Structures are given as C-alpha cells and as structure tokens.
Amino acid sequence: MFSNPEKNLKVFGLKEDSIVADLGAGTGYYAIAAGKIASRGKVYAVEIEKDYLDTIRHKVSEAGLKNVEIIWGNVEKPGGSKLGDGIADVVIASNILFQVENKNGFLAEIKRILRPKGQVLFSDWSDKSVMSKVAIAKGRAREMFEKHGFVFDREMDTGQEHYGMIFRKG
Secondary structure, three states, X not given: OXXXXXXXXXXXXXXXXXXXXXXXXXXXXXXXXHHHHOOOOEEEEEEOOHHHHHHHHHHHHHHOOOOEEEEEOOXXXXXXXXXXXXXXXXXXXXOOOOOOOOHHHHHHHHHHHEEEXXXXXXXXXXXXXXXXXXXXXXXXXXXXXHHOOEEEEEEEOOOOOEEEEEEEEO
C-alpha cells in the first residue's frame, strides 16, 4: 500500500492553523490533505512541473479549499520556492529527495523557509519499494538533513513502501 497523506499528517500532529509548504507537491496529495487539516492556516503547494499545477488546481477546486496556494517554483535553488524567509511552520518533503539533483540546494531552501523550531515531515521510498533502485537509504537521508543543521526528532510510519522522519530546524 502506498502512503496515506491525511493519516500521516494527523499522526505528525499538523495543526489547523499551521502554515505549510509542500515542496515538490507533485499532483497534490499532501497539499490537499494539509489544506483540509490546516483549515485555519495556509498551504503552499510548490511544484516545478507545470502540468501538475493544473492537476493540483483542479483538486483544490473540487475539494472547495480556499487555503491552498499553488506556486510554480524550483525548490532546488535559493529562493526558488518563491516563499519568504521563515514563513512555514511545517515543510512537507515527500517522494522528492531521490529526484532532486541539487540536494544541498533543496535542503538549504527548506531551512530558509522554515520558522525557528519549524518541522519537516520527510517521507521517501524505502529500499523495499517499487522505487528501490532510485531510493535514498534512510540513514543517508538522515545524515543529509543533520549535515544541514536539522535536528532529528523521530521516525514515523508513512506507509508500507515508504519510510518517514520528522526533523526540526536547529
């Protein structure tokens, strides 16, 4: 079974007034789930693939969400998300780390947009998944986040094909 964004965000403890940045939002599964839970907050769905932006727009409209803003941006470079410094309480980084070429730039962008003590919900494909050939090992991912000054908080079950971790901005 694949990841269940709504369940994962509830277990994570997303609050209804949270400001959330879903980086590499894809087709919007996490952004939509976050929009429903953070009903008094704001969700920024940042994606570089323009075709996906239309898909997210459609899903946001179907769900009747008014708190999700869709942004075309490049999360691999400083300022590429087009979000302000320290704007987000939570960054969602799901199924993206294995795809980004500039991993250091991506992690720096997460750090830039997170508020002090902000949290990252990180989830990616496990070595037992259908994507195992391209997956980044859990230990390697943790090492990369910690190298960029993030503090490991805990592991989280994010689905049979995934692993998940929570980090705080150091």
